[in-house]
Amino acid sequence: SQKIEQNSEALNIQEGKTATLTCNYTNYSPAYLQWYRQDPGRGPVFLLLIRENEKEKRKERLKVTFDTTLKQSLFHITASQPADSATYLCALARDDKIIFGKGTRLHILP
Amino acid sequence: DTAVSQTPKYLVTQMGNDKSIKCEQNLGHDTMYWYKQDSKKFLKIMFSYNNKELIINETVPNRFSPKSPDKAHLNLHINSLELGDSAVYFCASSQDKWRDTTDTQYFGPGTRLTVL
Numbered sequence: 001s002q003k004i005e006q007n008s009e010a011l012n013i014q015e016g017k018t019a020t021l022t023c024n025y026t027n028y029s030p031a032y033l034q035w036y037r038q039d040p041g042r043g044p045v046f047l048l049l050i051r052e053n054e055k056e057k058r059k060e061r062l063k064v065t066f067d068t069t070l071k072q073s074l075f076h077i078t079a080s081q082p083a084d085s086a087t088y089l090c091a092l093a094r095d096d097k098i099i100f101g102k103g104t105r106l107h108i109l110p
Numbered sequence: 111d112t113a114v115s116q117t118p119k120y121l122v123t124q125m126g127n128d129k130s131i132k133c134e135q136n137l138g139h140d141t142m143y144w145y146k147q148d149s150k151k152f153l154k155i156m157f158s159y160n161n162k163e164l165i166i167n168e169t170v171p172n173r174f175s176p177k178s179p180d181k182a183h184l185n186l187h188i189n190s191l192e193l194g195d196s197a198v199y200f201c202a203s204s205q206d207k208w209r210d211t212t213d214t215q216y217f218g219p220g221t222r223l224t225v226l
Contacts (some may be wrong), residue, residue: 043114043200044153044216089153097168100153 002028004101007092012107013080019105023076023090028099030092033066033073038087038103047088048075080108113117113137114200114218120123122224123191131186131221132199141165142184143215153200159184160206191225198222 020039023033031052036044050057050066050073056066063076077084087103114135123129133178135142144156157176158166164176173189188195201218 041220043202043220044215045217046214049214087151091153096158098155102151 002026002099004028004090004092006088006097006101006104008104009102010105010107012109015080015082015108015110017080019080019084019106019108021088021090021106023073023075023101025071025092028071028092029094031061031094032092033064034091034093035062035064035073035075036091036100038089044089059098077106081104082108082110084108113216114172114201114203116199116218116221118221119219120222120224122176122226124226125191125193127191128187128189129191130188131199131223133184133186133218135182135201135203135218136214137203137205137216138182139205140181141204141206142181143204144184144186145200145202145217147200147220149197152213157186166187180182188223191223193206193225195209196223196225 003026005024013019034049035047037047038044046052048057048059048064050064052068065074085108087105089100089103091098091100111126130209141160143158145153146156155168156170159178162178173185178184198220201221202215204215
């Protein structure tokens with residue numbers, strides 16, 4: 001069955017460092033991969049989308065990579081700030097189907 | 111101005127009751143969705159409507175019935191509530207399906223349903 005795994009439930013990173021979150025998947029060939037941010041008690045907020053034929057996407061301090069051979073996406077936040085603390089979800093989509101990972105809770109320590 | 115709104119934010123009810131959650135989007139989007147996020151934090155799509163027509167219906171008990179009176183509204187009716195229905199329900203909308211960044215899904219704030 002299709003499975004998404006996001007690295008460790010919680011990740012602590014020192015302010016100013018680069019935070020790297022991992023999204024691995026099996027038994028699936030997504031056409032698109034998305035990353036969302038979710039704060040406690042709020043709905044997910046879209047951050048970035050990357051297509052299967054793209055290797056990398058950037059937006060301000062965010063960078064996403066997509067390796068369809070490794071079946072992995074990496075999500076980087078450079079120059080991390082305490083305000084970046086949140087849960088980050090990856091989602092895979094093809095046609096009408098979308099599946100979400102459980103998310104990684106990121107804590108940026110001041 | 112709220113893009114995607116849901117009411118109520120919290121819903122506490124007894125097993126066996128029937129309840130509804132309302133969702134409205136003012137983004138002019140064609141597609142709306144209902145998601146369930148359980149206690150393990152997995153977000154699972156339940157339904158998707160495009161221009162008032164059902165296009166996705168995942169394996170969801172038929173006690174759950176979405177109703178779309180118009181393109182801007184997608185309500186969720188739940189009959190004979192069960193303990194396992196307790197979760198946070200999110201409504202979302204997008205211009206079209208998630209083919210491009212323009213098809214970003216915008217999520218509502220969620221409705222926390224607790225079935226006692």
